[in-house]
Amino acid sequence: MFCFKCGKQIPDDSEYCLFCGVKIAKNDNGSEHIPEVNNTSISSTNTVVRENNNINVQAYNNNSTRPYKKIGKKIGKKILYAIVCIVSFFIVCTVIALVSVSMKSYDFNPDKLAVHTYKGLNTTLTMQGPFDLQMEKGDTSSEIEQILAGRKDEKNFMQDVFAVKYKNKIDNNKIGNILFSRVLMYGNDTDSRFIITDTPVIKEENIGGMKAATTAVKAYDKHIQNKRTLKFITILKENELWLICLGYPSDDEAASKFVTKMVDSIDVK
CATH class of the missing domain: 1.20.5 (Single alpha-helices involved in coiled-coils or other helix-helix interfaces)
Known part of the structure; x- marks a missing residue:
């Protein structure tokens, strides 16, 4: 016979199921007695089916499927x-x-260059460039009478222009030192955008018949996470210092020619 609870086959004279331990009730004739169960218990636990006078128990327990779920x-x-x-x-x-x-998609086409004029306190800068910078006044000090600054940054090209009018007479031979300190300011400040990766070498050049101090340094731009070359030019006239900084991709021949054409066009009057 079969256990009415678990459905396992057990000896006919068993009083308890060897598998699940349930007590097997007997009728007066010795046959297995199946206890009555309500519909709720049947649907939630086991289904009992009689086949050929034998008891076939189809045990289906919803709980048995839960681990698989x-x-x-x-x-x-x-x-x-x-x-x-x-x-x-x-x-x-x-x-x-x-x-x-x-x-990398900035178009360093020389045809984009146009002549722009920037007025300082005593002098005027004229140069070719792709941008018409809006010059704004900066903070003054006991040594600086006026400072104007303009910046434009588009993709991987940057142009900065500063006009600093000093109160005291500045020796034209010291503009190299001023430029050196300015370059370091671009990279040494805690909040600086750039990391200067080499030491500035200041050179004296003649630009448009004027004495100028220039340098070019390699830098890492933290904003765009890319390498740039920063080209600096300083010109002092009537105690007003013009500082131009041009940032462009390193090892880019088209960008280098573009910047060279801008530098050659610089004129201060």
Whole structure:
């Protein structure tokens, strides 16, 4: 015969099921007595079916499927997490690629250059450039009567122009020292945008018939996470110092020619 609870086959004279331990009730004729159960207990625990005077118990317990449901949920969560990670990775890579392309897409076409004029307190700077900078007044000090500053940064090209009018007489031979300290300010401050990667070497040049101090340094731009060359030019006239800084991609021949044409056009009157 079969146990009415677990459905396992057991000896006919068993008083208890050898598998689940339930007591086997006997009728007066010695046959197994199946206890009555209500519909609720049948639906939630076991189903009993008689076949050929034998008792066939189809044991179905909803609880037995729960571990598999939990395993399925865990596997599903892991798959979903993996899909999210993969999609996120491709999105990040796409954004980085687009930013990288956009940073390299500045057109260093000389035809974009136009003549612009910037007025200081006593002098006027004229030079070619792609931008018409808006000059704004900066903070003064006991040594500086007026300071004007303008900046434009587009993709991987940058142009800075400063006009500093000193109160006291500045020796034209000291503009190299002023330039050196200014270059260091671009990279040594805690909040500086650039990391200067080599030592500035100041040179004296003649630009438009004027004595100028120049230098070019390699720098790492933390904003766009790329290498740049920073070209500095300083010209002193009537105790007013003009400082021009041009930032462009390192090892870019078109950019270098573009900047050279800008520098050659500089004139201070």
